[in-house]
Amino acid sequence: xxxxxxxxxxxxxxxxxxxxxxxxxxxxxxxxxxxQQHAGEAPTFLSYNVLDGLEEKGRFSSFLSRSKGYSYLxxxxxxxxxxxxxxxxxxxxxxxxxxxxxxxxxxxx
Amino acid sequence: DVKVxxxxxxxxxxxxxxxxxxxxxxxxxxxxxxYRQDPGLGLRLIYFSYDVKMKEKGDIPEGYSVSREKKERFxxxxxxxxxxxxxxxxxxxxxxxxxxxxxxFGNGTRLTVT
Numbered sequence: 001x002x003x004x005x006x007x008x009x010x011x012x013x014x015x016x017x018x019x020x021x022x023x024x025x026x027x028x029x030x031x032x033x034x035x036q037q038h039a040g041e042a043p044t045f046l047s048y049n050v051l052d053g054l055e056e057k058g059r060f061s062s063f064l065s066r067s068k069g070y071s072y073l074x075x076x077x078x079x080x081x082x083x084x085x086x087x088x089x090x091x092x093x094x095x096x097x098x099x100x101x102x103x104x105x106x107x108x109x
Numbered sequence: 110d111v112k113v114x115x116x117x118x119x120x121x122x123x124x125x126x127x128x129x130x131x132x133x134x135x136x137x138x139x140x141x142x143x144y145r146q147d148p149g150l151g152l153r154l155i156y157f158s159y160d161v162k163m164k165e166k167g168d169i170p171e172g173y174s175v176s177r178e179k180k181e182r183f184x185x186x187x188x189x190x191x192x193x194x195x196x197x198x199x200x201x202x203x204x205x206x207x208x209x210x211x212x213x214f215g216n217g218t219r220l221t222v223t
Contacts, residue, residue, distance in 0.1 A: 008149075030208070030209055031209045033211060035211075040217075041216060042113075042199065042214035042215055042216045042217060043199070043212075043214050044214070045213075048209065050209065087151075087152070089151075091208075091209060095208040095209070096154075097152075097154075097212075098151075099152040099153075101149055101150055101151045102151070
């Protein structure tokens with residue numbers, strides 16, 4: 001079956017670095033997305049990886065290893081506004097999205 | 110900027126009522142989707158549409174139907190609301206090409222069925 005796993009909750013300190021992991025098993029692979037969702041708001045697109053390696057976008061980076069079925073989202077210089085849920089989603093061979101349950105990130109001062 | 114607008118942020122309905130959730134997007138996207146989001150679960154696809162008057166069942170279509178009479182509007186209908194349909198409902202849109210386009214979401218409708 002198809003499955004996405006990510007930790008339920010993580011806590012980090014303002015100014016620090018945090019890595020949110022995502023492992024996946026899907027029927028085919030057409031890329032992996034990360035979305036950010038603040039409480040009570042819409043998910044917003046953060047990043048897309050389809051090739052192995054690291055994609056950097058300011059304080060946020062996303063990494064993909066297709067052979068390991070693994071991705072992570074790296075957040076640097078954490079700010080209080082980064083407190084949110086982070087959703088991992090894989091696109092399968094039919095271009096359908098399979099979603100993880102999301103990781104709730106709590107930032108402490 | 111793409112805007113996806115859901116008509117209601119909060120709705121409270123009674124068991125057995127027919128419920129309409131409306132979604133409008135302003136970027137001429139072909140694809141539109143309805144998801145529900147529940148604590149501890151990933152987003153679950155209810156229905157999607159690739160074109161006007163076209164609809165496809167997602168993973169959990171039971172108890173729901175949809176309507177897409179115009180390209181910009183995609184409606185989700187709960188034929189007879191039940192308490193297990195209490196959830197956050199998210200509408201999303203994307204262009205049909207490229208196929209790996211990210212989704213643009215509305216702010217969601219939190220539906221409570223009593």
